[in-house]
Amino acid sequence: MKLRTPVLTIHRLIGLMLGLVLLVIGLTGSSLVFYRELDQLLNPQLMQVVAQHKHLSPEVVLNTVRSTFPEMKLNTIILPRTPEGVYKVGLSSNSDELIDVFVNPYSGVILGAQQWGHTLMSFIYSIHNSLLVQQVGEQFVGVCGLLLLVMVVSGLTVWPGWRKPRLGFWIRTKAHISLLFYDLHKVGGFLSAAFLILIASTGSAMVFSSQFETMIHWLTQTPKTILPVSTPVLAQAPLQLEEILQVANAALPEGQITLVVLPHQPNDVFRVSKKLPQDMDVYGRSQIYIDQYSGKVLQVDNALKAPIALRISNALLSVHNGSYGGLGVRYLYVLVGLVPSALLSTGFFMWCNRHRVKSYKRENK
Numbered sequence: 001m002k003l004r005t006p007v008l009t010i011h012r013l014i015g016l017m018l019g020l021v022l023l024v025i026g027l028t029g030s031s032l033v034f035y036r037e038l039d040q041l042l043n044p045q046l047m048q049v050v051a052q053h054k055h056l057s058p059e060v061v062l063n064t065v066r067s068t069f070p071e072m073k074l075n076t077i078i079l080p081r082t083p084e085g086v087y088k089v090g091l092s093s094n095s096d097e098l099i100d101v102f103v104n105p106y107s108g109v110i111l112g113a114q115q116w117g118h119t120l121m122s123f124i125y126s127i128h129n130s131l132l133v134q135q136v137g138e139q140f141v142g143v144c145g146l147l148l149l150v151m152v153v154s155g156l157t158v159w160p161g162w163r164k165p166r167l168g169f170w171i172r173t174k175a176h177i178s179l180l181f182y183d184l185h186k187v188g189g190f191l192s193a194a195f196l197i198l199i200a201s202t203g204s205a206m207v208f209s210s211q212f213e214t215m216i217h218w219l220t221q222t223p224k225t226i227l228p229v230s231t232p233v234l235a236q237a238p239l240q241l242e243e244i245l246q247v248a249n250a251a252l253p254e255g256q257i258t259l260v261v262l263p264h265q266p267n268d269v270f271r272v273s274k275k276l277p278q279d280m281d282v283y284g285r286s287q288i289y290i291d292q293y294s295g296k297v298l299q300v301d302n303a304l305k306a307p308i309a310l311r312i313s314n315a316l317l318s319v320h321n322g323s324y325g326g327l328g329v330r331y332l333y334v335l336v337g338l339v340p341s342a343l344l345s346t347g348f349f350m351w352c353n354r355h356r357v358k359s360y361k362r363e364n365k
Contacts, residue, residue, distance in 0.1 A: 003157070004157075004158050007154045007157045007158055008154070008158050010150065010151075010154050011151055011154040011155055011158065012347075012351060014147050014148075014150060014151040014154075015151060015343075015344065015347050015348075015351075016348075016351065018144055018147055018148075019340075019344040019347070019348065020344070021131070021144055022144060022148060022340045022344070023340050023341050023344050024127065024131070025128055025141065025144065025340070026337045026338065026339065026340035026341060027337060027338070027340075027341065028124050028125075028127045028128035028337075029128055029199070029333075029337040030333070030334045030335075030336075030337030030338055031121075031124050031128075031337075032121075032124060032125060032128055032321065033321055033322055033330050033333045033334050033337070034330065034334075035121055035125070035321075036282070038121055039119070039121045042119075042120060042121070043112075043114070043119075045111065045112065046086070046102040046111050046112045046114070047085075047086055047102060048084050048085070048086070049084060049085075049086055049104050049105070049106065049111075050084070051083035051084050052106040053106075054106070055080065055105040055106065056105055056106065056107075056108050057241075057242050058077055058079065058087070058241045058242065058245065058260070059240050059241045059242050060108060061077065061087045061089065061103045061105070061108065062074060062077060062089065062241060062262075064103065064108050064110065065089045065091070065101050065103065065110070068101075068110060069091055069099070069101070071093065072091040072092065072093055072099065073091060073092050073093070073264060074089060074090075074091060074262050075090040075091060075092055075261070075262060075264075076089070076090035076259060076260065076261050076262060077089050077090070077241070077259070077260050077262065078090075078258065078259045078283070079257055079258060079259070079260075080105050081256065081258060081275075085105070086102050086103060086104060086105055086111060087102070087103040087104075087105050088100055088101070088102055088103075089101045089103065097115065097116075098115070098116035098117075099113050099114065099115050099116070100113065100114045100116070101113045102114075128141075129141065138207055139207065141203070141207060142203070142204045142207030142208050143204075145200040145201070145203040145204035145207065146200070146204050148196065148200040149197060149200045149201060149204070152189070152193050152196050152197055152200065153197075155189045155190075155193070156189075156190065156193055159186060159189070159190055160186065161186075161190065168186065168187070168190060169187055169190075170183060171183040171184065171187055177349075178349070178350065178353045181346040181349050181350055182346070182350055184342070184346050185343060185346040185347055185350065188339060188342055188343060188346075189339075189343055192336055192339040195332070195333070195336040196336065196339065198319055198320075199319075199320055199333075199336065202316045202317075202319045202320035203320055205316055206316050206317065206320065209313075212313075213309070213313060216309045216312055216313065217309045220307070220308045220309045220312075222307045222308060222309035222310075225299075225301075225310070227269075227289070227299075228269055228289045228291075228298035228299045229267040229268070229269060229298075230263065230266070230267050230268060230269050230291045230292045230293055230294075230298075231267075231291060231293065231294070232266040232267060232293065233293040233294070236293050238263060238270075238292040238293060239270075239292060239293065239295050241260065241262075241270075243295055244260070244270045244272065244290055244292075244295065245257055245260070245272065247288075247290055247295050247297060248270075248272040248274070248288040248290060248297075251288050251290075251297045251300050252274055252286060252288055252300055252302065254274075254276050254277070255274040255275050255276040255277065255279070255284060255286060256274060256275050256284075257272055257273070257274050258273050258274065258275050258282075258283040258284050259272075259273040259283045260272050260273070261273075263292045268292065269289045269290060269291060269292060269298060270289070270290040270291075270292055271287055271288070271289055271290075272287070272288040272290065273285075273286065273287055274286045274287075274288065276302075276303060276304060278304060279303055279304075280315070280318040280323055280324045281303075281314070281317065281318055281323070282323065284303065285301075285303035285306075285314040286300075286301060286302050286303040286304075287299075287300075287301040288300050288301075289301075321333065
């Protein structure tokens with residue numbers, strides 16, 4: 001009982017201070033569980049074509065985009081993963097403006113472009129990730145995730161079911177509304193606690209990735225990987241992307257190439273992502289690092305054989321958005337994203353009712 005009072009006070013304070021913020025983060029998180037599906041539904045003319053016989057090579061696509069947007073830097077190219085899919089080329093300007101260009105893989109025609117932050121789904125993502133305040137907002141969202149962990153743990157600590165399990169799951173549907181809201185709050189909070197802990201901890205870990213990786217490497221006694229670099233060759237241009245993809249397939253024959261990060265600086269490398277059959281991430285977490293001049297394979301990170309620290313880091317996004325468990329888990333994550341709204345509503349009602357009762361007692365002394 002001595003512990004219950006301060007823990008309950010902490011639980012209430014965090015809820016009152018951050019309730020609205022957590023509500024917004026939860027609702028936008030629910031929307032983002034099916035981010036790619038919704039984006040394609042909203043923009044079918046950009047992301048889907050009629051299947052034909054043979055794809056154009058990625059090099060042809062890059063040359064088309066480069067000539068159409070000569071003032072922009074080419075950052076990434078995402079390859080089609082289905083016959084109806086398209087090439088997606090990521091560009092950036094000197095002012096850090098980000099644009100995605102969609103290209104028909106059969107005809108090479110540019111289907112259109114999206115500027116980051118100017119589409120509905122990217123706008124929702126920006127709210128969820130940083131509350132539209134970029135770096136400062138992202139750090140704040142990370143702190144909110146840590147405080148959500150404290151709130152969930154404190155709520156579990158004062159859950160009445162530890163003393164009497166029947167009380168922990170009892171919802172008095174015919175009782176006064178204040179008791180009904182209390183019961184909904186305690187049951188809903190307990191049933192969603194495990195998922196809220198997963199989502200909050202992985203979200204904060206991704207925001208504070210440097211600190212998290214240092215901690216996880218220390219805990220697992222795994223040395224940090226030093227990313228390789230290319231060795232510049234005087235007066236030699238980088239290899240063609242088609243050659244790089246052949247090298248990547250030879251270095252890691254399994255799976256499908258999904259994404260390539262293109263080099264900008266002389267010592268940058270080509271980083272090729274592959275999705276293995278057992279991989280949870282939509283683009284895969286296996287990486288092949290290739291010297292941009294010699295085509296030498298500098299490093300291969302097979303996601304299924306990676307050190308434990310790297311596997312934990314690789315799993316963060318999949319655990320955060322629910323993609324690790326198939327369609328059913330993703331639907332469940334949509335519902336979990338709505339939980340903060342329900343807990344805020346019931347918790348705020350209980351707080352208001354508690355203060356109303358206190359005021360009434362003071363006035364009638």
